[in-house]
Amino acid sequence: MEKVTREAVLRYHSEGRKGKIEVVPSKPSLTQYDLSLAYSPGVAIPVQEIAENPENAYEYTAKGNLVGVISNGTAILGLGNLGPLAGKPVMEGKGLLFKRFADIDVFDIEIDAYDPDEVINIVRALAPTFGGINLEDIKAPECFAIETRLRELLDIPVFHDDQHGTAIILVAAMLNALELTNRKPHEIRVVFSGAGAAGIGCAELLVRTGVPREHITMCDKDGVVYKGREVGMNPYLERFAQETDARTLADAIKDADLFIGVSVGGVLTREMVRTMAERPIIFAMANPDPEITYEDAKAARPDCIVATGRSDYPNQVNNVLCFPFIFRGALDVRARQITDGMKLAAARALAALAHSDVPDSVLKAYGVDSMLFGPDYIIPKPIDPRVLLWVAPAVAQAAMAEGVARRSVDTTTYREELESRLGKDWALMRTIFNKARSAPKRIVFAEGEEAKIIRAAAEIQDQGIGEPILLGRESVIMATVNELGLDYRPRIIDPRESPRGETYAKVLFRRRQRKGITLPEAREIARRPNYFGLLAVQSGDADAFISGLTTNYVEALQPAFQVIGTRPDVRRAAALFIMVIRDRVFFFADCAVNIAPSAEDLADIAELSAEMATNFDIHTRIAMLSFSNFGSVAHPGAQAVARAVDLLRKRQPHLQVDGEMAADVAVTPEFIDRLYSFSRVRDANVLIFPDLNAANASYKLMQRLGGAEAIGPVLLGMARPVHILLPSDDVRGIVNMAAIAVVDAQMRALV
Numbered sequence: 056m057e058k059v060t061r062e063a064v065l066r067y068h069s070e071g072r073k074g075k076i077e078v079v080p081s082k083p084s085l086t087q088y089d090l091s092l093a094y095s096p097g098v099a100i101p102v103q104e105i106a107e108n109p110e111n112a113y114e115y116t117a118k119g120n121l122v123g124v125i126s127n128g129t130a131i132l133g134l135g136n137l138g139p140l141a142g143k144p145v146m147e148g149k150g151l152l153f154k155r156f157a158d159i160d161v162f163d164i165e166i167d168a169y170d171p172d173e174v175i176n177i178v179r180a181l182a183p184t185f186g187g188i189n190l191e192d193i194k195a196p197e198c199f200a201i202e203t204r205l206r207e208l209l210d211i212p213v214f215h216d217d218q219h220g221t222a223i224i225l226v227a228a229m230l231n232a233l234e235l236t237n238r239k240p241h242e243i244r245v246v247f248s249g250a251g252a253a254g255i256g257c258a259e260l261l262v263r264t265g266v267p268r269e270h271i272t273m274c275d276k277d278g279v280v281y282k283g284r285e286v287g288m289n290p291y292l293e294r295f296a297q298e299t300d301a302r303t304l305a306d307a308i309k310d311a312d313l314f315i316g317v318s319v320g321g322v323l324t325r326e327m328v329r330t331m332a333e334r335p336i337i338f339a340m341a342n343p344d345p346e347i348t349y350e351d352a353k354a355a356r357p358d359c360i361v362a363t364g365r366s367d368y369p370n371q372v373n374n375v376l377c378f379p380f381i382f383r384g385a386l387d388v389r390a391r392q393i394t395d396g397m398k399l400a401a402a403r404a405l406a407a408l409a410h411s412d413v414p415d416s417v418l419k420a421y422g423v424d425s426m427l428f429g430p431d432y433i434i435p436k437p438i439d440p441r442v443l444l445w446v447a448p449a450v451a452q453a454a455m456a457e458g459v460a461r462r463s464v465d466t467t468t469y470r471e472e473l474e475s476r477l478g479k480d481w482a483l484m485r486t487i488f489n490k491a492r493s494a495p496k497r498i499v500f501a502e503g504e505e506a507k508i509i510r511a512a513a514e515i516q517d518q519g520i521g522e523p524i525l526l527g528r529e530s531v532i533m534a535t536v537n538e539l540g541l542d543y544r545p546r547i548i549d550p551r552e553s554p555r556g557e558t559y560a561k562v563l564f565r566r567r568q569r570k571g572i573t574l575p576e577a578r579e580i581a582r583r584p585n586y587f588g589l590l591a592v593q594s595g596d597a598d599a600f601i602s603g604l605t606t607n608y609v610e611a612l613q614p615a616f617q618v619i620g621t622r623p624d625v626r627r628a629a630a631l632f633i634m635v636i637r638d639r640v641f642f643f644a645d646c647a648v649n650i651a652p653s654a655e656d657l658a659d660i661a662e663l664s665a666e667m668a669t670n671f672d673i674h675t676r677i678a679m680l681s682f683s684n685f686g687s688v689a690h691p692g693a694q695a696v697a698r699a700v701d702l703l704r705k706r707q708p709h710l711q712v713d714g715e716m717a718a719d720v721a722v723t724p725e726f727i728d729r730l731y732s733f734s735r736v737r738d739a740n741v742l743i744f745p746d747l748n749a750a751n752a753s754y755k756l757m758q759r760l761g762g763a764e765a766i767g768p769v770l771l772g773m774a775r776p777v778h779i780l781l782p783s784d785d786v787r788g789i790v791n792m793a794a795i796a797v798v799d800a801q802m803r804a805l806v
């Protein structure tokens with residue numbers, strides 16, 4: 056990671072639009088009509104609706120997705136009381152994270168008020184604006200009374216992040232660290248440095264998790280919190296005052312199993328760490344500087360598990376992993392409050408997620424090749440898109456179970472809704488996954504020894520999308536499964552040893568005997584994984600074949616043509632990309648196979664593309680693309696495209712297809728309305744390019760410059776389901792391709 060310098064941070068905050076957030080309208084506001092709906096006179100109508108029934112505010116305003124991040128700046132990170140204005144960058148930062156990770160809008164509100172009653176009154180008065188309130192960086196002990204009273208007064212979630220967000224992450228990380236060190240919550244001895252908002256919040260949730268209260272020793276600036284101590288006490292601390300002779304952190308930490316730092320940087324020394332129990336667990340969570348650095352803790356005790364609040368070391372135990380997701384779940388069921396049950400549900404979901412395989416997008420973002428459950432990976436990363444999908448439903452479910460939800464959600468539908476928040480590509484793939492799951496098929500992977508294929512296969516099996524068959528040596532595959540820490544027993548076939556080898560050799564010989572292959576040669580070739588997998592599909596031993604991760608596209612395609620070939624009704628195969636561009640889905644073809652298609656080829660490509668898109672429940676509108684619009688240029692290239700339209704209409708009169716037309720006309724309905732209202736296609740979603748140059752350049756430009764998500768290439772027109780990966784595909788891409796292959800196989804089973 057690039058070094059975080061003072062200059063870089065200040066530049067980041069001041070460059071362009073100052074600060075980190077802005078307010079963006081969510082409705083059209085271009086025309087006079089739009090303005091009449093948005094404001095006067097139209098706006099009077101929702102006003103009356105809400106006055107009659109306050110619940111309508113969730114329907115007609117942004118309240119239900121709006122959180123107030125409110126602070127008086129009295130405990131900004133570990134920097135202390137620097138006042139509300141200085142706290143604004145942190146609060147804007149929380150707003151950015153709420154939006155980025157959970158699509159929740161935030162107003163950050165910094166208040167110049169310190170007396171608890173005054174703070175309570177201000178927040179209470181602001182509450183109608185919001186669906187929830189996240190109190191932030193308000194120091195102890197005032198924060199306790201403020202939060203408790205606001206929870207009583209308001210019927211929306213009020214959550215003091217430093218207490219509870221921190222506690223939830225801490226519990227998640229602790230459960231996993233205990234698992235790794237073979238300890239149970241009721242056995243451990245815990246020492247805290249910091250007995251403020253975060254300290255008390257964390258300690259109380261530990262007690263709810265099963266850590267005995269008398270096993271917890273709190274320390275603050277005045278040292279150990281013991282029974283009879285008179286300085287710096289308050290009722291919240293009193294609950295943790297212990298009968299002990301220890302008076303300093305150094306005294307208390309001897310033989311402790313778990314250190315929790317929520318105080319200030321640098322207070323835990325190497326000497327102190329050396330006195331802790333076997334395999335100590337050290338959560339040094341002060342920000343920006345932890346109580347002890349990762350390096351110092353490891354140097355003092357190489358057997359320890361360390362977490363800090365920072366993103367630049369392993370195990371970031373920071374409330375960023377909680378607040379966006381717990382609020383997402385709470386807002387979506389319109390919870391009246393966030394209960395302990397919801398907090399524990401969030402913690403358990405996070406702890407469980409750390410056991411599962413980490414997506415490549417996360418590995419890439421952190422610049423590492425793998426993250427495996429273990430001492431340096433006890434908690435998921437906040438940028439892991441699955442955090443939203445695991446935590447929010449767990450929280451929503453707990454809210455419903457505890458009777459604080461105003462509305463209930465169906466967990467399956469809710470997960471789908473959350474996936475739509477992650478992007479249209481997730482939503483589209485969810486539809487395809489659901490289809491695949493309805494009748495899973497056997498998918499044979501030629502490159503079964505590849506780690507990415509093994510990880511994808513584990514997910515395919517786990518999600519019930521298909522039944523993967525990995526080709527390769529059992530010893531190699533199982534070694535990788537173990538190395539990856541996967542809980543997966545793959546179905547493996549070693550082509551060199553399989554008894555089906557001889558049968559497949561004969562199948563290959565029959566197909567290729569007049570193409571120069573002898574039976575002995577066929578025996579050798581049939582045992583190559585690529586051919587073996589294809590022959591398994593050809594012989595009905597598997598339903599779909601996937602390969603290509605370690606070869607180039609043409610190399611992977613060749614055996615497929617030799618063994619499987621194209622469908623009897625298809626002259627040439629083709630390949631399409633599913634392009635997800637912002638909120639819209641397009642199909643681009645042919646992006647990989649036919650370099651200079653004829654008019655007949657173009658008609659075939661369009662027909663096959665429409666067929667595949669229909670498999671995914673998409674209503675197709677096909678545009679045959681050119682540089683010319685409906686005869687505007689008399690060039691042979693444009694005329695070939697026009698001819699393809701005629702051919703296709705004759706063959707498939709029901710298809711909605713038109714052209715030749717330019718790409719901008721195809722995707723801009725206003726152009727069609729204004730200039731070409733005779734066109735049978737308006738707002739096309741299947742774009743057939745005149746040649747491979749145009750198609751390949753277009754999908755790559757859309758991907759790199761247009762921010763499009765490209766799923767594919769999906770091979771079309773083969774006699775059986777065969778799909779080719781790209782060497783750049785990540786695990787998610789492979790799983791997507793498998794789901795597409797299963798749906799492809801299902802559709803063939805129907806005809």
Ligand SMILES: NC(=O)C1=CN([C@@H]2O[C@H](COP(=O)(O)OP(=O)(O)OC[C@H]3O[C@@H](n4cnc5c(N)ncnc54)[C@H](OP(=O)(O)O)[C@@H]3O)[C@@H](O)[C@H]2O)C=CC1
Nearest residue numbers: 130132133195250251252253275276317341342364373374
């Ligand atoms: N990683 C994460 O997710 C989070 C980390 N934190 C971190 O936790 C820390 C505390 O935050 P918060 O609880 O909100 O703040 P508070 O002001 O409420 O509490 C601070 C606590 O730290 C104690 N403290 C201060 N200096 C020392 C010291 N030199 N030695 C021992 N104890 C000390 C204070 O003791 P006293 O009362 O005697 O002054 C008090 O108990 C911060 O560093 C913050 O960044 C907080 C929330 C989330």
Ligand SMILES: CC(=O)C(=O)O
Nearest residue numbers: 132133217342373374
């Ligand atoms: C992370 C956070 O909320 C804090 O350090 O205060």
Ligand SMILES: [Mg+2]
Nearest residue numbers: 132191192217
């Ligand atoms: Mg904070």
